[in-house]
Amino acid sequence: MSQDILPPRIRRWLFTTNHKEVGILYLVTALFFFVAAGLLALTMRTQLSVPDNHVLTETLYNQFVTVHGLLMIFWVLSPFAFGFANYIIPLQIGARDLAFPRLNAMSYWFYLFSGVAIIMSFIFGAPDLGWTLYSPQTAIQFSPSIGLNVGAAALILITVSITMSSVNFLVTMFKMRAPGMKLRHMPVFPWAILVTIFMMLYAFPSFLAAVLLLYVDRAFGTFYFSSIQGGALLWDNVFWFFGHPEVYIVLFPAIGLIADVIPTFTRRPLYGAKYVIGSMIAAAIISFIVWGHHMFVTGIGLTSTKLYTVTTIAVSLPFDVMVIAMIETLIKARIKLKAAALFALGAIALFVIGGITGVYLASVALDHALRGTYFVVAHFHYIMVGGSIMGLIAGLYYWFPKFTGRMYNETVAKIHFVVSFIGFNILYFPMFLLLDMPRRIQTYAPDTGWGSLNSLATLGGFIFGGAQVLLFLNLFLSQRKGLPSGPNPWDGWTLEWSLPSPPPAHDFDTIPTIAEDGTYHFGDSPGLPNGAGYPNGSKIGNGYSHSHLEGLSAWPIVVAFAAFIFFLGLTIGQPNNPTTPVTFQPFWPLIADGAILGVIALYGYSRERFSVHEETRTESWPFREVPNVKLGIWTFLGAEVIFFGVLIGAYFFVRTNSPTWPEIGSLFDIRNGFAMTLVLLTSSLTAIMALVSAKIGSRNGLISSLLATFGLGVAFLYIKSTEWVYLGTHGVFSVASGLPATSYFITTGTHGVHVFAGMLMTLYLLVNSLKGRYLKGDHQAIEHFGLYWHFVDIVWVFLFPLFYLI
């Protein structure tokens, strides 16, 4: 693809795959959405400042509430943190980039386009039912707006972005650390990101499945969330199974960052670092068994609510350990209260208040009064703004000199902290006292007595919001005019400080090695050759001569744009019946455009010769012998397990809640299911034969095994389609004729799409193997395909008995 028509500056930012530039893109975009979501919040605070106010209509207020929540959680907090992770983690672990640089760029573009989609939803009537999207209000008869569909498309796109980037970071951190650097040598920030990624990998597939089922309900008129059997509680369960880990997903990066900032500015090592990391792992695990506390008053039963009370209160213990460790670090320290340190310490203080009030909400007895009130709003803003945003701002000041090579204005930064901290507390503390006021209401009557506290909160909101102008002005002016910072202005110990500020495109002239005694070595000499005063990137050693215009690829942005067009087409179609809509028509022209562009772009992506230092280096347990791509695929399959787990779980849920269910064999022929099982199991065998043939170098064996695999895939889909056509034409059973039909078509349909995707891969492999590829040592692609194919087959081994035999 010709890239030379564009000026270099634009080319560099559109096509970059360099982790530092992608990191900057993430940060700038996240800050943009932060301002957007903040302005929505200030408008809402204005509306609430006095009783019976009508600055915003109720519909608009509800849209603002919803989009503010969605933006902050999905488009600000995590991407803000992952901007740092992108830039800093490869530097901290001694890698020259992430494991898959182009995939990283693609994650960013998916993120950007998903953000465009959520903002666009305002054109069509933005989602207006809260970021939690409770069903059955999401059903088309209650929310006929296309805006909700566009919101769903945005959520699917950002979930794809997050999944790609978590696979990428996981492989990078396990496979690409500098020689001798053990996992336990990593600073706390990379550890926090690692734990975050694991939570993302297991939480987001649940969300993806939930949003997918919601989309199917709205597009095809099915009943997962609008029926009584599925409905509100099914959504609550799958949403909060994702939703609670998500809280820690947006929190942990900030905690990790604080845990690295504090030792730098207190001049002492973090107290009990290994206990801090252990606590994070413990909290991450517990976060998956506390979701019921969001359902205390849905009527899940006394015993369940008590269990969730215990697990939720227990999750405060690991956070205790983290906070105490940070405080103990201060003992006998030499504390330098620079802006980054102030924000880090301030974030801890606010997090403590958020944590203590969280214990109130963990108690089922108190939750019956506090649920849905401003007490909850105050609590989670103390965590997410007080803990996360303040912590991330600490990171902004901390790494600004590294990003730009210049110092910000310290005095302005300190004023920024003081005003933010005071404004924050005036904004959110009164909300604890508004514990009778429902959240998400557009206005309230004067006789409620809520007026004065609301006025105070609004005042605080404008102080806090106004303070952020100082941040942006300071950083914007300083990146142009600030004093040179040198490589290590804070005298920090982590590896990024050993590099010039900003680091050269290839980061390290010499990859450091870490000796047994914990010292870094660059080349033969111990010490700090990279950072020890080279002028900015002037010395390029070891044959690396990357300029910022190398390692460009146009395909990531094109693939992301194609996906954006495709999902927009799926969601902006008109309702089939404008007066009483039941389903939406997809907008086929856009879908077709997106699909065609996507296929072309993915083909271009796979054919592009792209090898910017994708070297694999050290690794220790447990992935010593596993190459990058293979580890990536295993990780991806782990996420797929959760995805199918939720689909199957939803099937169980609606089935056990249904008073009657069709008898075995009455819906579909067991023999069909049996035949499909045989066909798929045989195809697993042929996939193994393809691998064996490739390994021993038999081209004919490889080609015939791949052909057989492809043929068996065709046979499977043929039997499936005859079954579907039979069920459809005989009228008994269409996708929208009831939950037995819906769950069958959706679950096996999703599996069918996976089979189809596998067949496309087989075709690609076949074309290449006809050209004589993949033989002997070149067999990895066949092996990776096999992993995916066996997974798809195993899923069927579960689906067959679940749908045909019981």
Next chain:
Amino acid sequence: MAISNTQVIFDNLYGIFTYLAFLVGIIVFALMAYLIIRYRAKKSSSDPEDTPRLGRIPTSRGHGRNVLVTVTLSTFLLAVLIITSFAAVDTLFPNNPPNATWCYSIAAYNQTQTAGQSCPRLDVTGHQFYWVFTYPGARSYTNFFRVPVNTTVVLDVTSADVFHDFGIIQFKIKTDAIKGRTNTIWFIPYQTGTYTIQCFELCGTGHVGMIATLAVMNVTAFQSWYGSAK
């Protein structure tokens, strides 16, 4: 002031939580403030011996013992909170609610009273955007209902459409209103007066006005209202 049994239980529990919250909060913040002031960097002082330096991974420090002490202390505090919460929730939301007694003063229910049986439960149904309260005999009222003071009232709450949440604000009691499910809450009002019911789950444009009133009356007033208003 005691308004209802549920509000008394809430206030007591909230008091315990808040007492401990302030205790912990003050200790933590005082400690942080003291340490920051005490160990603030002075020009004259030099870095501690174990300052992390570029070029070497810092030596780990910290005692498992301290972690254990922290966790044990916290566990003790949290156990208090769990136990008091469980006691409260056992009263507030038992699997089987107590006998309703709101109807005892009404002639038609004399039999029920002498046998010590439960009065019928009242049905509450959330609609976009109003509440319907149904007494026995399908007598229903929109956005208001009345009960006699100092009697036990049991409500079966559900929804006719989307997800609502039924909360009697001053009584500190709440439950979700979900179509296809019935959630039961109960209370004993201690004071006559009117109380505000509001929807606590965003349920569409109109949610903000989904407000109803509960009038708690003295027994004779209730009797004459219930008898006359057919």
